[in-house]
Amino acid sequence: MFVDSVELLISSGKGGAGAISFWTEKFVIKGGPDGGDGGRGGSVFFKVDNNTDTLSGLRGRNHIKAENGRPGEGRKKYGRKGQDTTIIVPPGTTVVDMETGEELLDLTEEGQVVKFLEGGKGGLGNMHFKSSTNQRPTYAQPGLPGITKQVRLEMKLIADVGLVGYPNVGKSTLIATLSNARPQVANYEFTTLTPKLGVVHISDYDSFMMADIPGIIEGASDGRGLGLEFLKHIERTKTLLLMIDAANYREMKYQYETLLVELDRYSETLAGRKHAIAITKIDSLSQDEVNTLTETFLDDIGLKANDTLKKYKADMNYLSYGFKTDFGVLLPKKEPLFVLPISSVAHLNTEALRYALGDFVKNVKEETEAEEK
Numbered sequence: 001m002f003v004d005s006v007e008l009l010i011s012s013g014k015g016g017a018g019a020i021s022f023w024t025e026k027f028v029i030k031g032g033p034d035g036g037d038g039g040r041g042g043s044v045f046f047k048v049d050n051n052t053d054t055l056s057g058l059r060g061r062n063h064i065k066a067e068n069g070r071p072g073e074g075r076k077k078y079g080r081k082g083q084d085t086t087i088i089v090p091p092g093t094t095v096v097d098m099e100t101g102e103e104l105l106d107l108t109e110e111g112q113v114v115k116f117l118e119g120g121k122g123g124l125g126n127m128h129f130k131s132s133t134n135q136r137p138t139y140a141q142p143g144l145p146g147i148t149k150q151v152r153l154e155m156k157l158i159a160d161v162g163l164v165g166y167p168n169v170g171k172s173t174l175i176a177t178l179s180n181a182r183p184q185v186a187n188y189e190f191t192t193l194t195p196k197l198g199v200v201h202i203s204d205y206d207s208f209m210m211a212d213i214p215g216i217i218e219g220a221s222d223g224r225g226l227g228l229e230f231l232k233h234i235e236r237t238k239t240l241l242l243m244i245d246a247a248n249y250r251e252m253k254y255q256y257e258t259l260l261v262e263l264d265r266y267s268e269t270l271a272g273r274k275h276a277i278a279i280t281k282i283d284s285l286s287q288d289e290v291n292t293l294t295e296t297f298l299d300d301i302g303l304k305a306n307d308t309l310k311k312y313k314a315d316m317n318y319l320s321y322g323f324k325t326d327f328g329v330l331l332p333k334k335e336p337l338f339v340l341p342i343s344s345v346a347h348l349n350t351e352a353l354r355y356a357l358g359d360f361v362k363n364v365k366e367e368t369e370a371e372e373k
Contacts, residue, residue, distance in 0.1 A: 006058045007098065007152050013041025013066040013082035015120035015143025018128075021074030022136070033136065034076050035126040038143045041119030042066030042082030046105060048112040052090045053197070055155055066117070069143055072125045082119055092158040092236055098150045108158060108236075120144035159197060159211035160361045162237030164259055169245045170280040172196070173344040175212040178354055202358040210357075211237055235267060239364050240275040241357065246293055246341065247281045253300040274364055277336045278353060283343035287317060290341055294319045298339060309340060312359075314352035322356070331367055 016038025023031025044066050058064075064087060070079035095105040095116070105114055123141030130137055163171040179198025196212040242259050244252045256277070264271035279297070282290045298305055298321055308322025321339040323332055331337060337360055342349040 005152060005154050006055045007150070008058065008061065009063045009148065009150050010044055010087075010117060011063070011065040011148040012044050012117035012119045012146035013068040014146045015039070015041045015122040016069035016071040016079035016082075017142045018123035018125035018140030019072035019074060019077075019079075020126045020138060020140045023075070030135075033126040033130050034074055035140050036072030036074070036077040037079065037125050037128075038072045038122030038141075039069030039079035039081040040122050041069045041143065041146045042084045043115055043119045044117040045084060045086045046093075046095065046107055046112075046114050046116050047086050047088050048091050048093070048107045048110055049088050050091060050110045052088060054090065055093070055153055057088070058153065066119060066146065068146075069119065069122045071143075072122070072140070076125070076127055079122060081122075084119075086113075087116075089153065090155055092156045094154050094156065096152045096154060098152050104149075104151070117147045117149065120146045156236045157197060157211050158209070159237045160208040160239060161200075161210045161357055162240050163210065163212050163243060164240050164263070164275075165243035165280075166245060166248065166250070166255060166259075169243045169248070170344055171212050171243055174243070174278070174280070174342070174350070174353075175210055177344045177347065177350050179210055200354060200357070202355060206358065208358060208361045235270055237273065238368075239357075239360055240273050242275050242277050242336070244277060244279050244297070245281055246279050246290060247284045252279065252293060252297040256297075256301065272333060274331050274333060274360075275336055276357070276360055277339040279339065279341040281343065281345075282318070282341045283346040283348060291319045294339070294341055301335070303335065303339065309338060309352060309356060312352040312355045314340060314349050314356075318349070325359075325363060331363060337363075 018038050019035035021033065021035040023034040025031060064085060066085040067082035069082045072079045089107055091108055091110060093107045094103055096103050105116065107114065121144045123143045126137045126140045129139065163175065165171055175196065175198045179200045198210050198212065199207050200210050201207045242256060244255050246252065248255065260271070279294060295305060303321050305319040305321055307316060308324055309320045310316060314320055318341045320341065323337045325331070338356055340349055340353055340356065342353055344350055
């Protein structure tokens with residue numbers, strides 16, 4: 001079961017109360033106060049674990065609470081500290097305060113452990129309050145209460161490439177062709193209802209992660225269709241592959257511009273992601289028809305076909321476009337890095353796409369690292 005959002009009430013433990021006690025022992029006339037301190041309440045931690053990929057383990061757990069600290073005892077005995085609670089979440093989980101809408105934590109790194117709620121401090125026992133004017137204190141501190149927060153956990157997939165396109169554009173077929181993912185594939189819209197991740201291998205020691213996301217429609221940024229569910233999952237992807245259906249009744253330029261508009265309306269950060277374009281389902285058209293449509297589309301977005309993708313062994317019988325990368329030349333932000341016609345069913349240009357995406361991901365990583373330095 002894929003669960004990517006859960007609501008929880010989370011509480012840290014209350015501190016134990018300090019003890020009120022006096023030392024009473026044979027032959028000891030004035031033993032004095034000996035009440036020990038209460039133990040600190042347990043804290044709540046979040047831990048990121050790659051071995052879990054959904055939040056389903058937290059579903060139905062309405063209240064997660066750390067253990068309270070134990071009260072202090074006589075003979076200056078301190079109360080035991082409350083046991084901490086650790087909540088295991090997959091990478092890409094954000095913790096949002098439901099009262100304010102503020103994002104409290106962003107958990108992305110494997111093995112990351114973050115203290116979320118501090119346990120309440122234990123109260124001081126009466127042994128601390130003895131003074132020259134008060135030899136027999138009859139009071140002690142109560143433990144401080146724990147902290148309670150109503151939160152929503154949201155999982156946003158982390159991938160190198162996010163597939164973006166209209167429903168039934170061929171995203172699931174492509175990720176099944178290129179990776180180890182096995183999503184449901186069928187010839188109707190919204191076959192994919194939940195995101196799927198797949199590892200695309202380039203060589204024995206080189207690979208990247210690809211995410212198959214439910215299809216986008218006009219108005220997705222307003223919540224239509226599976227819009228918001230779709231958009232929040234591609235928010236973390238480093239690069240985007242926009243998939244345009246050559247056999248669709250919608251013009252390719254219209255499909256492309258609609259996708260860009262929805263991305264821009266949802267998030268400026270997302271709209272700034274570098275992207276490439278795959279023209280899909282070319283096996284349903286003749287070669288001349290595909291070339292005519294591709295040439296028209298490239299003209300519409302201000303590009304000219306070239307043979308740059310020849311180095312990836314793309315079929316040169318089909319028109320394509322590739323940005324000519326060079327040392328010191330920045331990758332384009334507003335225009336695609338490449339435009340490649342493909343057919344996942346006929347395995348046409350899918351291997352060229354695999355290696356072109358591999359270089360795309362590598363170039364974006366190198367550019368990002370250079371910018372950070």
